[in-house]
Amino acid sequence: MPSDPERSFPATGPLALQNSGRITLRRLRETLGPLVLDSVCIPRGDEVPVGQPVVQGLYEPVPPQPGGLLLLAGGAVDDGTLEAIRQAGQAGYCAVVLKARGADLAAAAAGAQEAGVALCTIPDDMPWRHFDALATAATGAVEPSADSYASVGMGDLFALANVIAYQVGGAITIEDPHGHVLAHSSLPHQEIDDIRRKAILGRLTPHRPGNSDEYQRVIRADGPVWFDIPEPDHTNRLAIAVRAGSQLLGLLWALDGAPALGEGAAAAIVEAAKVTALHLLRARTHRDPDRWRRAEVLAALLDGGVGGHTAAAQLGLATDARTVVVAFAQATPEDTPGLAGARTVDLVNLYCEAWHPQALCVAAGGTVYALLPVRADAGALARAVKFAENVCDTVRRNTGLTLHGGVSMTGDVLDHVPACRRTADRVLRALAADADSPRVAALEEVRSRVTLLELLERGSPATDLAPGPVQRIIAHDARTASTYTESLLAYLDAFGEAVPAAARLSVHENTLRYRVRRIQKLFGLDLDDPDTRLATWLQLRLHDLSTRT
Structure with missing residues (x-):
């Protein structure tokens, strides 16, 4: 624990996500991913600091917010957009975010270049409230005003992580049992290492040799576990499992670097684990049952166990919703490491959330299936292929696993989902049958091989014919x-x-x-x-x- 709470510390961590804008535009884009936030022009470079998001309607005065992220909600790109971009530049905003909706953004890009403000876009299908939540989480929580756990609202894991970091004395992550980063601290005087930086950016602990063994040591231990790590870019750590009775809820990890943890760190993290259990239980009560229920319904729909009419209400989709099924499987036959396999599901879930509020995924055997609502236009399949490529790239970077992605045809109603799933499975099998195949393909790209595989499955020479x-x-x-x-x-x-x-x-x-x-x-x-x-x-x-x- 710091010996002097009134001391003024320099902001040393490059990911100290404070209101002063310690996170850069580049890291914000990396954190959210290209499917969520895409750049049109960045006149001042992508290392500019990013502040808090501000949602603003067209034709309304732009409020002052130096370094802010202006979310320009409204209609078509017109003179009102250009004026808002000009005002954002004058007010010192870092970037303006809008939806292209098929419009030519050349004039808007020129205006942003002149105003000295970055211009970015988000998918037309993404609700502004959803992007606002993602951007707010990415830019971090403010440092708590007090060191008491009583100051943290129930379920506010980012604020909780900051209080724990203050009490324990080192930078904190709160993770689920699979290494998914639920929240992290952002106290400016506590430095982080490269592993922690990648975990925050990817929202998952990066896969590396010995990672699974470390997690198992923490999970099996009755109390805190110290890790003395000789690697220069990897700081020593203190960790503890978070439990409610015998139920494992997550893990706390504290960095023992700059500043070093004090003598009371172990006792402080034990108390922190008890408080964290209450917060995780509250969060699970509000979120997990709905996710699991929807995933179970999706699994039944993919198998044909329930019809589209039954599944529609529970999935939050119309019975005539147009959807595409994307199937992901490991490209090589080796067993998937448990932690890396869980990370794959988490990453697909994150990309589904960015795609559409009702998009979701479920794991079945060694395959992860994503159900993507799509618009009725010619570019739907191309966008789904791009979705799959981005997922494969992200999984490769974070886990070291190489995936294949099979994209089905478009289903016009939810009753077509089982057929779409079968098509996605066949595309996956076609990709696996050819070492020179791409990582991701839609049906039309491998139709001939899919047809041959169909013949292989269904057809065989008549049994009463002599061998030819x-x-x-x-x-x-x-x-x-x-x-x-x-x-x-x-x-x-x-x-x-x-x-x-x-x-x-x-x-x-x-x-x-x-x-x-x-x-x-x-x-x-x-x-x-x-x-x-x-x-x-x-x-x-x-x-x-x-x-x-």
Whole structure:
């Protein structure tokens, strides 16, 4: 605990999120993500400090708020917008945020450039109140006026984190059991390290070797746990599990850096854990039941267990809502680390919240499904693909996991959601079947492979037919370790052109021609017949896919 509470401390932490605007525009954009806050022009650079958000309607005088974030709610981009941008520049605002609604923003960008204020946009579908809440949380809570827990409103976790930081003497994060940062302190005299900085920006503790073991040590311990860390960019830590009886609610982490924790830090964090349990229980009472209920309904809807009419009211959607299902799965077959897997669900949830108030996700097995309400326009699928790409990028940065994302077609009503889920699953499977595939795809990009996989699932040769040439070729390769199957498929893939097929196999074209003649002779295969060529290629292709999936 600091020895002199009246001492004036310098603001040393680059993420000290005070009203003075310690967070920069760049970090605000990184924290919220490109799907939430996009920049049109930044005349003073993106390292300018950001203050608190101010919601303002068009044609209303812009109030003074140096360094503020002006949320310009209103209609179309017109002269009123240009005037508001001019006034924001005069009042010293950091940035003006508006919704483009398909308008040309060239004039607004020119006005912002002249006014010296950044111009940013948010999605047209995002309610202003939702963005205001996200921006307010990102820019942080003010330092508490007293060191008493009684000064903290129930459920105000950011203010609570500041009081705990004051009592314990080091920068604090309040996390859920999966490493999701629920709140963090922002006292200006308490420094943070790079790990803490990344956790605040990504709202998740970054995955690193030994991370899961540290969490398990804290969870199993009856009291505080000290971590002496020799790495220069990683500060020592004091941690404790937050429980209500035997129920694990979360964890508290305190940095033992600058300033160093005092002798009473362990006792102070024990008391802090008791107070935090009350706040987390209150927060869970208000938020978690609704989230879990909606997730359970979504899981049932995806499986076809409930109809669209039944699910509509519980999901807050109309029965004729247009939606897209995006499925995420790990690109490699290794087991997903528990903590990293939980982070993936948390990140998808965060992106869903940014997409639309009624968007949500649920994990089923090794797949995470996101249900995205979309507008009835030609760009809906492209935006969903961009959503999936951003999720994959963020998960990769925060957890080290590589995901594939499968985007379904658009469902016109909620009753189409199960079919959309099946389509997203097939797209995922098509991506997994080809090592050269992109990370994310919509159905049209991999339709041919999806069709082949459908044939592989549904179709098989009649059981009363004797094995044909293709089955005999495959069996011959299995017995003799020959490569007739691979050679013939490459030849047919190349439309009978020996040169590109031989290059793919890394053999001479004359060698390949000899093999093909040999195959035709040994197995009675007439490749001059178009039906035989089609049937042979299809069977070989399906066999190849079956060995990859």
